[in-house]
Amino acid sequence: MTTLTLPARDRAQLTCARVRVDRGGRTVLHDVEMKVSPGSRWGVVGENGRGKSTLLYVLAGLLTPDEGTVHRVGTLALAEQEMPVEDERTVGDFIDEHLADARAALRALDTAAEALAAEHPGGEQAYADALEAARTLDAWDADRRVDVALDGLGAVSDRTRLLATLSVGRRYRIRLACLLGAEYDFLLLDEPTNHLSIALVDELTEALHSTDAAVVVATHDRQMRRDISGWPHLALAPRRQGEQGRPCPARA
Template sequence: MNAFSLPARDRAQLTCADVRVDRGGRTVLRHVDMKVSPRSRWGVVGENGRGKSTLLHVLAGVLAPDEGSVQRVGTLALAEQEMPAEDDRTVGDVIDEHLADARAALHCLDTAAAALAEELPGAEREYADALEAAQALDAWDADRRVDVALAGLGAVDDRTRRLATLSVGQRYRIRLACLLGAEYDFLLLDEPTNHLDLEGLDYLTARLRAHPGGVVVVSHDRALLSDVATTVLDLDPTSDGRPRVYGGGFAGYREGREAELLRWEAEYEEQQSEHARLQQSLSEAQNRLSTGWRPPKGTGRHQRATRAPALVRSVHRRQEDLEQHRITAPVPPRRFTPPELPARPGVVLLHAEEVTVAGRLHRPTSLSLTSGDRLAVTGPNGAGKSTLLSVLAGRLVPTTGRARHARKVRLQLLGQESPHTTRRRANDVYQAHTARLVTTGVLRDSEVTALSSLGLLGSRDADKPVAELSMGQQRRLDLALALAARPHLLLLDEPTNHLSIALVDELTDALKATDAAVVLATHDRQMQRDIRAWPRLELPLPGPREESLAG
């Protein structure tokens, strides 16, 4: 028996039927049906916390559903959003783990070849089987495929490097390259475009489009979904509580989703009108019961006695009609409502002059910002975009040059990764943050914005421990904390990471309209298209001389 798994190729199938998952007393997935076949590419969308990552865990067999079934034929790999903070493995260890089947197949082939050379009984059959397995895995080419993927994603290819010495983004790119190189039947990818620059995004898009197996991508990256997805599963609420599946790719999803919402809203308005009519009818019947059935003076007692029960029955009938009439209210999407950010006319909020950071920001960089200014910082991974924003925020001292802030300027940096792992409730974290802003004199009490008014977290999620929030929900909290200080200058490092499609659109509109100055570093291709009119600061990778000086 082989100690490795062979791909099923054209016979591969990944299906789930009527899947339901409950967590923490709440149903996070229900009535989910999917059929993923070779060369199909599914996009999974929905607001943060709708169970998209949970669905990938169910498909991968990491999590058993509370109801429904999952069938898997073929090999699969799951790339989750999070990477372990502590990891003693080397780059080579990770590659070996993903290419274990190819390694085992070649080992079996070598063993079978030796047995064949010695003319052992059954050696011919064993050799034929081993050769077929190695060919099915294309085992001889496995390392080259991974090397190509590492280069395409801009990942470290030194197999001796320890993961603990690399950034989160580098570790993520290494794992993604291994998944692409191993050629699994199914790739289950959770926000795969995080930590990729434009070249890496183009490479990933091309590889996913060419992948011979099935792909399921959970993503808020509008450009990736437009370029890759052929079918979209929408986990956002619907009128009947069932997820929707849209053909026609991302464009088909957007058109279908809008039509779905319009139908739902129209039905809701009709139900509201009918509810109001029944309420009015009941009220009129109750009025007649209390006053209208009393006949004029002199009317016979018999007539009064016969009319009263009829009116009582009429009231009861209308009460029953009203109780039976249920309104299925559409759940309106939360709308991001940012606080008004102030301007300081005529003041240079920040001035950076010839700043560099050894080994991280190589080219001397200068800039000045006043209220209302916009700046897009672009460049490949490793060019120093995050480093520059940290210098501008005052969190990192430059090796050369200086960055000066105006007196009493309010400046906030939204970093790439959420720093929160606390068990405190999200609402408590936010309230403690705003209380510190008031105590230290940054804000007046009248300037404090309630978390609920921002439209970033619902009341249920705001009452959860931060550690139990999804990465997207934690990202929403990070954004709320950054905006709470009403900054004059907002520095945003990959702000679309983990955020929903609708929220990214709303955030982009808000950034265009605010009076505050905004500096934005992003690889999000759609956002770059949306802010193409902004001034740009392109940071290049270091040249050979700069690299030698840094070393």
């Protein structure tokens, strides 16, 4: 039986407390605290090397902090700054990866429906569980959501196209569209404006405002920072030797 990862929606939680990360003999993050609520928007700002990417890795569970705690409930996706240069996948393969749970939920529902029709023991409960999972994922609408996001970001929608034949910017757009269409509880975006035109930055910001997912954007891009100036933000600044303070959340 396939194990599905279901979104937590209103029950989703993403918090970190007193996080410290040391790298190469220096403290990259010190005493960082953050609480990302369902549907909220956050900007993590600061110049290069201030720990923005490191914080996203910590929140995503890809990096264990040297000190502090991280708590996650719900589904999460991280868009890193870089994407593989040599990529044998097609656009369709990439979409399928992000919609894997939705696809599996619909297959499980079909299987449960057959078992129910055949009056197998436990068939009624299995069908009810499968139906609830499909509804939670809104699985029937998953492909349409991705198609809408692809169109909105001006991304390639031909699912037979090889990613390796596309420019970095075009691949970025496809990834962003998949992240938006998959409806994760949390989206962590690391410098998402890389390789995007000014017009597409505005379209991306509009899409991020519209999504139901909670969004954390790490950026030093001036236009992006201006576009998200109304969001709560966490400013990461360099620590002076002996300084004991921590970066504090503030509203821009």
